[in-house]
Amino acid sequence: MTTTSSVPAYGRFGGFGGRYVPEALIPALEQLEEVWRKAVVDPEFVGELDRLHRTYTGRPSIITEVPRFAEHCGGARVILKREDLNHTGSHKINNVLGQALLTKRMGKTRVIAETGAGQHGVATATAAALLGLECVVYMGRKDTERQALNVARMRLLGATVVPVDNGSKTLKDAVNEAFRDWVANVATTHYVLGTVTGPHPFPEMVRDFHRIIGVEARQQVLDLVGRLPDAVLACVGGGSNAIGIFHRFIDDRSVRLIGFEAGGEGVASGKHAARFSAGIPGVLHGAFTYVMQDDDGQTVESHSVSAGLDYPSVGPEHAHLLESGRAEYRPVTDDEAMEAFSLLSRTEGILPAIESAHALAGAMKVGRELGRDAVLLVNLSGRGDKDVHTAAEWFGLIGDDGSPRLPDDDGAKGMGEQQ
Amino acid sequence: MSVATIIEKCRADNRAALIGYLPVGFPSVEGSIAAMKVLVESGVDIVEIGVPYSDPVMDGPVIQDAAVRALAAGVHLTDIFTAAREVSAAGAGALVMTYWNPVLRYGVERFAADLAAAGGSGLITPDLIPDEGRDWIAAADAHDLDKVFLVAPSSTPERLEAVTAQCRGFVYATAVMGVTGARATVGEAADALVSRTREHTDLPVCVGVGVSTGDQAAEVGRYADGVIVGSALVRCLTEAQSEAQGLEALGALARELADGVRRSRS
Ligand SMILES: Cc1ncc(COP(=O)(O)O)c(C=O)c1O
Numbered sequence: 182m183t184t185t186s187s188v189p190a191y192g193r194f195g196g197f198g199g200r201y202v203p204e205a206l207i208p209a210l211e212q213l214e215e216v217w218r219k220a221v222v223d224p225e226f227v228g229e230l231d232r233l234h235r236t237y238t239g240r241p242s243i244i245t246e247v248p249r250f251a252e253h254c255g256g257a258r259v260i261l262k263r264e265d266l267n268h269t270g271s272h273k274i275n276n277v278l279g280q281a282l283l284t285k286r287m288g289k290t291r292v293i294a295e296t297g298a299g300q301h302g303v304a305t306a307t308a309a310a311l312l313g314l315e316c317v318v319y320m321g322r323k324d325t326e327r328q329a330l331n332v333a334r335m336r337l338l339g340a341t342v343v344p345v346d347n348g349s350k351t352l353k354d355a356v357n358e359a360f361r362d363w364v365a366n367v368a369t370t371h372y373v374l375g376t377v378t379g380p381h382p383f384p385e386m387v388r389d390f391h392r393i394i395g396v397e398a399r400q401q402v403l404d405l406v407g408r409l410p411d412a413v414l415a416c417v418g419g420g421s422n423a424i425g426i427f428h429r430f431i432d433d434r435s436v437r438l439i440g441f442e443a444g445g446e447g448v449a450s451g452k453h454a455a456r457f458s459a460g461i462p463g464v465l466h467g468a469f470t471y472v473m474q475d476d477d478g479q480t481v482e483s484h485s486v487s488a489g490l491d492y493p494s495v496g497p498e499h500a501h502l503l504e505s506g507r508a509e510y511r512p513v514t515d516d517e518a519m520e521a522f523s524l525l526s527r528t529e530g531i532l533p534a535i536e537s538a539h540a541l542a543g544a545m546k547v548g549r550e551l552g553r554d555a556v557l558l559v560n561l562s563g564r565g566d567k568d569v570h571t572a573a574e575w576f577g578l579i580g581d582d583g584s585p586r587l588p589d590d591d592g593a594k595g596m597g598e599q600q
Numbered sequence: 601m602s603v604a605t606i607i608e609k610c611r612a613d614n615r616a617a618l619i620g621y622l623p624v625g626f627p628s629v630e631g632s633i634a635a636m637k638v639l640v641e642s643g644v645d646i647v648e649i650g651v652p653y654s655d656p657v658m659d660g661p662v663i664q665d666a667a668v669r670a671l672a673a674g675v676h677l678t679d680i681f682t683a684a685r686e687v688s689a690a691g692a693g694a695l696v697m698t699y700w701n702p703v704l705r706y707g708v709e710r711f712a713a714d715l716a717a718a719g720g721s722g723l724i725t726p727d728l729i730p731d732e733g734r735d736w737i738a739a740a741d742a743h744d745l746d747k748v749f750l751v752a753p754s755s756t757p758e759r760l761e762a763v764t765a766q767c768r769g770f771v772y773a774t775a776v777m778g779v780t781g782a783r784a785t786v787g788e789a790a791d792a793l794v795s796r797t798r799e800h801t802d803l804p805v806c807v808g809v810g811v812s813t814g815d816q817a818a819e820v821g822r823y824a825d826g827v828i829v830g831s832a833l834v835r836c837l838t839e840a841q842s843e844a845q846g847l848e849a850l851g852a853l854a855r856e857l858a859d860g861v862r863r864s865r866s
Contacts, residue, residue: 199732201700203658205752205777207729207759347664348654360657365778367754464701464727465655477677478705480654 299331376419625675643858722746
């Protein structure tokens with residue numbers, strides 16, 4: 182398995198990617214690739230997607246400079262790309278609208294999706310409602326509990342949510358279950374994969390649907406500061422928001438691309454999702470990429486306070502960007518992410534998704550390294566509404582029974598009391 | 601030795617071969633090997649030795665459950681070499697069925713060498729298509745091992761041509777679109793798929809996924825060169841009250857299936 186050849190093989194990024202799935206799915210992947218490649222050069226498809234971006238999602242998403250937060254980032258200028266302001270509250274909608282339109286073009290009537298934080302499931306349920314498709318979302322039992330609000334949202338949108346009790350009961354197991362559904366129902370069903378991994382053409386296709394993030398942001402930063410940023414920062418679960426904002430900058434060699442993985446309780450603890458710190462190249466969910474695995478090739482369970490980053494593998498293009506040296510990846514712990522969550526909320530009045538808070542914590546470190554002259558562009562991939570319960574528990578704002586704990590209650594250590 | 605030789609012998613007896621799947625390591629490594637020997641004594645021609653894997657996307661609940669329990673009981677990849685040695689010593693073909701990542705982690709060439717040395721006949725690879733299997737094809741050819749790739753009801757003529765061209769031993773035709781597990785009926789898709797596959801290859805074509813009874817084995821044995829049974833056998837072990845009772849149920853089902861393939865063409 183060569184990872185250095187200059188001419189990538191079909192469906193690969195360097196040596197990473199490929200199509201490691203049961204033969205039964207190959208015709209569907211071939212059909213998807215054909216329909217997708219035709220659609221993206223068809224003015225009707227391009228026009229329809231563009232119309233939905235403008236009139237439904239609310240694109241272009243704005244950028245916001247955050248000077249009070251930046252004081253905690255070594256004084257560097259920090260600019261947020263506001264994917265949190267998209268309809269449904271995250272970047273996920275960019276990909277889902279593209280795939281939902283392709284589902285129609287393929288003549289399929291049913292979509293399935295996996296979800297971790299629930300954002301991709303909500304986006305898929307939304308697109309299904311908009312386009313009149315049947316929708317089933319697989320979600321690990323543990324995630325249905327920590328993202329209960331999003332489960333209700335999906336059901337209100339008309340989707341069926343299936344809790345998955347296998348394995349670690351998180352995102353990885355939801356993906357397994359979605360693949361099992363897909364093998365059985367592929368004639369009528371499209372699997373709306375929610376990130377830039379899986380078998381070819383998903384990593385490339387999902388990236389292209391998210392590329393708009395970086396295309397917009399690059400121009401917006403040029404307009405605001407008159408030059409390119411020194412670094413572009415994003416959190417990396419499967420890697421879709423990161424590749425979406427990175428991709429337009431790949432040829433801008435002066436711009437550092439930095440991805441932040443879930444460091445959980447610390448890489449040394451083993452309880453994390455830092456694939457690039459502790460993973461080894463292997464195959465999971467159809468792609469050859471970095472995988473957290475043991476000596477026997479069994480997947481190791483990941484851990485993160487953030488459901489959307491709690492995944493033991495990562496998109497193959499990120500593996501290639503790492504090996505080629507074009508991008509860097511660093512772990513951010515639960516504690517660091519929650520501190521950044523609290524800081525952005527209190528200094529700027531923006532509640533970030535806990536996933537995105539990993540990128541904000543990254544900005545605090547990178548800003549201190551680069552100093553006052555630096556310009557950092559951070560992808561704020563989602564909003565924190567879905568995380569209010571988790572954050573309230575984390576900061577002791579509610580008791581075990583969910584009732585509020587006020588400052589004079591014994592043991593409360595609310596966000597307000599932290600600093 | 602290629603399992604094609606075993607299937608040829610069955611064909612000479614005017615019957616389909618019976619291929620039985622069990623995962624190594626459930627309820628224990630020794631227990632699983634004892635169960636595989638019961639299969640051989642009860643008329644199974646080829647044992648499909650399963651590698652328990654954390655993320656088995658082609659498997660239904662019964663095999664998933666066995667895999668989880670085998671992994672929790674501490675099974676290791678290298679235990680399949682022990683199982684292959686014992687199964688071939690017992691006189692049956694020993695084919696290993698594995699998801700791809702464990703082999704990749706072990707090292708493809710090293711795995712092929714160790715499997716051949718243990719008397720294994722080759723591999724069934726449910727999530728490795730020949731297009732991605734260059735390293736495995738080279739290693740299998742170097743070590744004289746069977747390469748069993750899968751075809752499905754959704755396979756186009758182009759895919760059937762490409763996949764069968766890379767198989768050795770037999771072609772695994774999945775009877776239904778879906779994961780492993782017993783089905784009330786095997787359905788007509790399997791018969792049609794076998795006919796379509798034969799237009800592209802002279803290799804034996806064996807049918808799996810969904811077969812659970814002697815009658816189904818007899819029905820499939822009419823048109824296929826081999827009948828593959830998995831979940832129904834595994835369930836005998838996972839649902840048993842004791843190991844002895846599990847082996848008894850397993851032997852009874854294997855004999856029923858063996859009888860099925862023997863009466864199907866008479
Ligand atoms: C807001 C948000 N950001 C990031 C992610 C992680 O996914 P990805 O790495 O594909 O962007 C998720 C996933 O659920 C999410 O909801």
